[in-house]
Amino acid sequence: MFRRILRQLLYAAALILAVLVLNFLLIQLAPGDPAEVIAGEMGGASAEVMAAIRQQYGLDKPLLTQLGLYLGRALQGDLGMSYFYNRPVVDLILSRLGPTMLLVATALGFALIVGTRLGMLASRNPRGIASALVTVLSLVGYSAPVFWTGLMLVILFGATIPLFPIAGMIDVVKQGGLLSRVLDIAHHLVLPALTLGLVYLAQYSRLTRASMLEVLGADYIRTARAKGVSERQVFGRHAFRNALLPVVTVAGMQFGAIISGAVLVETVFSWPGLGTLAFQSILARDYPTVLGILFFSTLIVIIANLLTDFVSRLLDPRLAGGR
Amino acid sequence: MTDPVLDIRNLKVDFATRRGTAHVLDDVSFSVAPGELLAIVGESGCGKSMTALSVLGLIPSPPGKVVGGSILFQGRDLTKLRPSEMRKIRGGDIAMIFQEPMTSLNPVFTCGEQIAEAVRLHQKVSPRAAFARAVDMLRAVGIPEPELRARAYPHQLSGGMRQRVMIAMALSCEPKLLIADEPTTALDVTVQAQIFGLLDELRQKTGTAIVLITHDMGAVAEMADKVAVMYAGRVIERGPADAVLDDPGHPYTRGLLASIPRVDADPDTDLPEIPGIVPALTDLGRGCAFAPRCPLAVDACHAAQPRHVAMTGDHSAACIQLEPREVPA
Numbered sequence: 001m002f003r004r005i006l007r008q009l010l011y012a013a014a015l016i017l018a019v020l021v022l023n024f025l026l027i028q029l030a031p032g033d034p035a036e037v038i039a040g041e042m043g044g045a046s047a048e049v050m051a052a053i054r055q056q057y058g059l060d061k062p063l064l065t066q067l068g069l070y071l072g073r074a075l076q077g078d079l080g081m082s083y084f085y086n087r088p089v090v091d092l093i094l095s096r097l098g099p100t101m102l103l104v105a106t107a108l109g110f111a112l113i114v115g116t117r118l119g120m121l122a123s124r125n126p127r128g129i130a131s132a133l134v135t136v137l138s139l140v141g142y143s144a145p146v147f148w149t150g151l152m153l154v155i156l157f158g159a160t161i162p163l164f165p166i167a168g169m170i171d172v173v174k175q176g177g178l179l180s181r182v183l184d185i186a187h188h189l190v191l192p193a194l195t196l197g198l199v200y201l202a203q204y205s206r207l208t209r210a211s212m213l214e215v216l217g218a219d220y221i222r223t224a225r226a227k228g229v230s231e232r233q234v235f236g237r238h239a240f241r242n243a244l245l246p247v248v249t250v251a252g253m254q255f256g257a258i259i260s261g262a263v264l265v266e267t268v269f270s271w272p273g274l275g276t277l278a279f280q281s282i283l284a285r286d287y288p289t290v291l292g293i294l295f296f297s298t299l300i301v302i303i304a305n306l307l308t309d310f311v312s313r314l315l316d317p318r319l320a321g322g323r
Numbered sequence: 324m325t326d327p328v329l330d331i332r333n334l335k336v337d338f339a340t341r342r343g344t345a346h347v348l349d350d351v352s353f354s355v356a357p358g359e360l361l362a363i364v365g366e367s368g369c370g371k372s373m374t375a376l377s378v379l380g381l382i383p384s385p386p387g388k389v390v391g392g393s394i395l396f397q398g399r400d401l402t403k404l405r406p407s408e409m410r411k412i413r414g415g416d417i418a419m420i421f422q423e424p425m426t427s428l429n430p431v432f433t434c435g436e437q438i439a440e441a442v443r444l445h446q447k448v449s450p451r452a453a454f455a456r457a458v459d460m461l462r463a464v465g466i467p468e469p470e471l472r473a474r475a476y477p478h479q480l481s482g483g484m485r486q487r488v489m490i491a492m493a494l495s496c497e498p499k500l501l502i503a504d505e506p507t508t509a510l511d512v513t514v515q516a517q518i519f520g521l522l523d524e525l526r527q528k529t530g531t532a533i534v535l536i537t538h539d540m541g542a543v544a545e546m547a548d549k550v551a552v553m554y555a556g557r558v559i560e561r562g563p564a565d566a567v568l569d570d571p572g573h574p575y576t577r578g579l580l581a582s583i584p585r586v587d588a589d590p591d592t593d594l595p596e597i598p599g600i601v602p603a604l605t606d607l608g609r610g611c612a613f614a615p616r617c618p619l620a621v622d623a624c625h626a627a628q629p630r631h632v633a634m635t636g637d638h639s640a641a642c643i644q645l646e647p648r649e650v651p652a
C-alpha cells in the first residue's frame with residue numbers, strides 16, 4: 001500500500017519534470033533568439049533591454065546551466081512573467097484556476113451523477129424512456145462538437161428563452177451578500193457546465209448501460225435475486241456498484257480531454273478561466289503564460305489520475321489489496 | 324407420513340428459441356418431506372438447474388415460461404404467487420446455493436454484509452444484529468475466525484470458504500428447503516467431502532429439506548433418501564435412493580450407474596459410457612426421448628411417451644418395458 005503510493009508519487013514527479021524540460025525546450029525551439037521571443041510583443045526592445053533580458057534569464061550561459069536555472073526557478077514557483085498582463089505567470093494562472101475548476105467539476109459531476117443513473121435506469125427497461133433518452137443523447141453527444149452545442153444553447157437561452165446569462169461569471173451590476181453572489185455564479189454556470197457536461201453525460205450514460213447489461217448476467221446477481229433482493233435493489237445496489245467501475249476509470253482517463261474541452265467552452269461563454277487565458281495568451285504570443293498553462297494542466301491531470309486511482313480502490317475492494 | 328415441504332407436479336417449462344419452442348422441462352414430478360434429502364441426477368443439460376430455478380421463480384423470462392403443472396410449497400402453489408410474495412419466500416423459506424462459488428458472491432461487498440443483507444430481507448432486526456447473526460452463521464458452517472472473515476471480501480477467500488459463505492447465507496434465515504445446485508463441482512475432492520458432510524449435518528440438526536443436484540453418485544448413495552433421475556427435461560425414474568440405485572428400472576438409469584467408476588475396478592478398463600447424444604429439446608418427437616440411444620428400444624417406444632410405472636412402493640420409472648404386457652392367448 002505504502003510502496004504503491006510512493007511509486008505513484010515518484011512517477012508523478014518524473015512526469016512533472018519531463019513537462020518542465022519540454023517547456024524549456026519549446027522556448028529554445030521557438031523561432032528566433034529566445035530573448036527576442038521573450039521580449040516578444042514588448043515591441044522593439046532596445047539593445048540594453050535585450051541584454052538585460054539575456055542576463056535575467058541567463059541566456060548568455062550554456063544550455064544545460066540554463067535548464068538547471070529554469071528548473072530551479074520553476075520548483076520555487078516562478079514560471080516567469082507574462083508580458084501581456086505584466087504579472088507573474090503563476091499569479092495569473094492561480095487567479096484563473098478557480099473558475100476553471102468550478103466549471104470542470106460541475107460539468108463532470110453533472111455528467112457522472114446524471115449519466116450513470118440514467119444508464120442504470122435504461123438498463124432496467126431497454127424499451128423505456130430512459131433508454132430512448134440515452135440513445136438520443138449519445139447521437140447528439142458523439143456527433144455535435146462542443147462549440148456547436150454551446151452556440152445552440154446560447155441561441156436558445158440567450159435569445160429565445162432568456163433564462164440564463166450567456167457570458168461571464170458574475171454580474172458586475174449586482175452587488176450583495178455572499179449568498180446572492182454564490183447564486184449569481186451558479187446562475188452563470190448553468191449554460192457552460194451544461195455544454196461541457198453534455199458530451200460526457202452521453203458517454204457515461206451509454207457506458208453505464210452497457211456495463212450494467214454485462215454485470216446483470218453475473219452469477220452474483222442471480223444470488224442476490226435468490227436471497228429475495230427486490231429488483232430495484234438488484235439494479236440500484238448489487239449491479240450498479242459493479243457497473244460503475246469502468247465508468248470511473250474512463251472518466252479519470254478523460255480528465256485531460258475535459259480540460260481541453262473547457263478551453264472551448266470558456267471561450268464561447270467568456271468564462272474567466274484558464275481556457276480564456278490560454279486563448280488570449282496564444283493570440284498575444286505570450287509564451288511564458290501559454291507554457292505555464294500547459295504545465296498547470298499537466299499537474300491537474302496528474303492529480304486527477306491519482307484521485308481516480310483512489311476512488312477506484314474505494315469502489316473495488318479487489319484493487320484495494322494492491323494486487 | 325409427514326406432508327411434503329415441496330411437491331412438484333407435472334411441471335412443464337418452455338423456452339422460446341430461434342429454432343422453435345424448447346421443452347426444457349416436461350412432466351417433472353417429485354416431492355420432498357422435511358429433513359429429507361432428494362438428489363436430482365442426470366447428464367448435463369437435462370434440466371436439473373431449470374427445475375431448481377423454477378422453484379424459486381428465477382427462470383429467465385422471457386424466453387422461459389412455466390406453461391403447466393404446479394410447484395406446491397407447504398401447500399401453496401408457487402407458480403401462482405405474485406412477485407412480491409415470491410420474493411419473501413426466496414432466501415427466506417427456500418434458499419439456494421449455486422455451482423460457482425468463485426463468482427456467486429458480489430465482489431464489492433464483504434461476506435458479512437452479504438449474509439446480513441439476507442437476514443435483514445427476511446427478519447426485522449437491526450443492522451448490527453444482522454451482522455452478528457452473519458458471524459454466528461459463519462461459525463456454524465465451520466469457518467475459522469468468523470469475525471475476521473465476515474469483514475473479508477469474497478476475493479480474499481478460497482473457493483471452499485466461499486461455498487461455506489454461500490451455505491451460511493442460505494441457512495441464515497432457517498429455510499424449510501435448501502436447493503443446492505452442484506455445490507461441490509468447482510471444488511477439490513477433500514473440500515467436496517467437507518461440504519457434503521456439512522450439508523448432511525445441517526439437515527440432521529435443523530430438519531431442513533434438501534434438494535441436491537449432483538453428478539457425484541457416491542454422495543447420492545451415501546446421503547440421499549430419494550433420487551430423481553432426469554433425462555431431456557423429464558424425470559424418468561424416481562424413488563427411494565436404495566431402490567433406485569440397487570434396482571434401477573429405466574435403461575438410462577442403468578447406463579448412468581454403470582458409468583460410475585468403482586473403487587475396486589481395474590483402472591485400465593474404460594468406463595462404459597452411454598453412447599449417443601441427448602436429442603435437441605426443440606424436436607423431441609412423440610415417443611421416449613431416450614429411444615435413439617436405448618439398447619432395449621422397440622418400435623412402440625417411438626410411438627408414445629411411456630408413462631411412469633410403479634415398481635415397488637414409491638419407486639417408479641417411465642419405460643414401456645415395465646408396463647404390464649397383454650399376453651396373447
Ligand SMILES: Nc1ncnc2c1ncn2[C@@H]1O[C@H](COP(=O)(O)OP(=O)(O)OP(=O)(O)O)[C@@H](O)[C@H]1O
Nearest residue numbers: 338340345347366367368369370371372373374386
Ligand atoms: N435461454 C435458454 N434458451 C433456450 N434453452 C435454454 C436456455 N437456457 C437453458 N436452456 C436449455 O435448458 C436445458 C436445461 O438446462 P439446465 O441448465 O437445467 O441443465 P442442467 O441439467 O442443470 O445441466 P448441467 O449439469 O450442465 O448444469 C438445456 O438443454 C439448455 O439447453
Ligand code: SF4
Nearest residue numbers: 611614617624642643
Ligand atoms: S421406453 Fe423404450 S426406448 Fe425408452 S427407455 Fe424404455 S425401452 Fe428404452
Ligand SMILES: [Mg+2]
Nearest residue numbers: 371372373504
Ligand atoms: Mg446445472
